[in-house]
Amino acid sequence: MNLRTLQSGQTGIISAVKIGGPLGLRIREMGLVPGTKIRITGRAPLYDPVKLRINGQTLTLRNNEANFIEVRIEEGA
């Protein structure tokens, strides 16, 4: 499932990051790598960017950047 489609409060585990280049590296160096648990903590007033919790930090990214991140929704979450 695409990270973009996640609702506020939903949690999941990153299953793939489907982009290389500067953006792909940037996403990874901020800790968004496969196997990492994430939780959507909110969105900006105009719905974009999105705010999420990962490794005990808060990250933001734009919707069109979230497009490249695939997430597996945790059962029972």
Added chain:
Amino acid sequence: MTAKDSLHIALAGNPNAGKTTLFNNLTGAHQHVGNYPGVTVEKKEGICTHEGNEIRVVDLPGTYSLTAYSVEELVARDYLVNEQPDVVVNIVDASNLERNLYLSCQFLELGVPLVIALNMIDVAEKRGIRIDTEKLSEFTGVPVVPVIARSGKGVNELLKTVQKVSQTGAAPPRTLIRYGADIDEALKDLIPVLEEHKLLGSAYPASWTALKILENDEQIVAKVMLENMKVGQELVDRSETLARHLQDTIDAYPETVIADHRYGFVRSILRQGEVTRITDQDRLYASDQIDKVVTNRVVGPLLMAAILFGLYSFTFNWSGFLVDWMGMCFAFLGSLAESALPDGPIKSMIISGVIDGVGGVLGFVPIIMFMFFGIALLEDSGYLARVAFMMDRIFHFFGLHGSSVMPFIISGGIAGGCAVPGVMAVRTLRSPKERMATLLTVPFMNCGAKLPVLTLIIAAFFPAHQARYMFLATLVAWLVALLVAKLLRMTLLRGESTPFVMELPPYRVPTLKGLFIHTWERTWQYIKKAGTVILGISILLWAMMTYPGLPSDKVADFEAMRQQVVTSADKAEELLRIDQLEAEAGLRHSIAGRIGMSLEPISHFAGFDWRTNIALVGGFAAKEVIVSTLGTAYSLGEVDPEETTSLTDRLASDKHWNPVAALAFLFFIMFYSPCFVTVVAIAKEAGSWKWAFFSMGFNTVFAFSMAVGIFQLGTVLGLG
């Protein structure tokens, strides 16, 4: 400043890991800020003493990685390679080990003499993370010292370790990280070739260069190619074979596979027992609760508007008493010079050139100081990142960044700001293209100096709806600035927008020491760097409006006229009238006057006569000068920008002026070349004069086209 045998260390680490706090703690007030050569990244240096020895400390820009994709990262790694600090102190946030150690991996790859300063262990412990520093040290092969940068705990121990490492030197590089079979094999192919040909051999370890070639690092590939085109091409070919292979087999890029393996290495360290998570209670609980309100859909924007308005009034109103006080000081100096010096060109230069010039430079200081204090407060508390978060949707649409909003507001987004501090506020933006687009468009805002000119024209030609027109002017400024930003980002500054993948730091109470250091170092930089240039140009502009003086026969004519009125009844008034006529003739005769006259054939397309032109030339010194120069040009004497009734009446009744010409003039003033103080500030922030000159030229041409359009259309429609 540094003895040869003094120790030289560099602080490196993630943003928000406590690097600056540690730096302030180590060096106290003994620091100075400069720039890295050729770029606008701040370089902070300081001295600290440990057991009687001086240690030179350099604070590298905070980065998450060491790629070639951002200026900060390039600066950091170039510094490590070229300046070869004796020891690199890597500040690692213990409460966020995974991402912080990702950067540490890259220092290990680079093979620099490293000490890890494990910061915020107190926070980590509260979160239930206990870290076995000995094991961490064992796995990474470098000393690890726990510190609390905020309180200074552990700093002594850190310095001791640093000294020890500096004596023993770097541990021989070991292969710690495996990047998977495909990449390890490619590395095995590349490294011997690099070693054989000694490519970049003196500066970088071959293993690192090989890794960077596989990552397709632009800077390193270019360097290798420069040294040996033929071998370089072989290496690049090998790298491309790998890339194709990875693409075919696992649908991934080499650089991302490498990144994933670095994380694998970090996780293996964390798994092998040096981290014990007892409880993982959310340390961000408080921060999250604040965010629920602060970034709420309804409350968030309202609160942001209030806070930005607060920053604005803090910057411009609270600094007012200091500005007035300085103004009084310089007025006093001026009157002192007036009475003490003999009449003549020297006196005129000292008063109008030097004293006004220095006054002009220092007059901005209180505003800049207050602004930087306000920004430091927003930045250090973590609020600024939230502003960027909330505004990004709008500003991203125009090719800018969420953080662009603040420079716009300070420059006059709320009418009455100032583009000089506005331009300097642009440095909080990290993305180069968005930053440049912001830098070039903030001068379009209606700064405090444009206001008296706008007020004058509106009062003369649109007296019925003054408030409405002023408000419209603010809206038009925003609209034009954003559209031009979009235009620039589609043409000259074209390119992918910088990713918004960024950290929202937890809210923190800023330390007073940190705030004052930030404020002072930035203000001092303005005085030192911009001040001298501004003073020089100020004298130049004074000379342009003064020289050449009237020829002696003209002066004699005016003198003769004065003699004639001696008998007249209202002698004082007549004499004043003659003075004003002489001033007008003098201005007309000066270089500025000649420029104004020679431009008339072009400027009349926009409805400007030579008088207006001179005033606009004068406006380059400072926009409010337009009013006083117009006064002189219309033989009214120097008009006080605060008291313009005589000029309003004069313009309203002049046959050259009509509402259409006035509107064209209004638009021109709003958008033409920034005043030279702003231009100097742009040059400093952009890191080159090229963009400063571009700003002057582009804005003037742009504003002129608008003015011509308005004037011609209005005239054709018969609205004049």
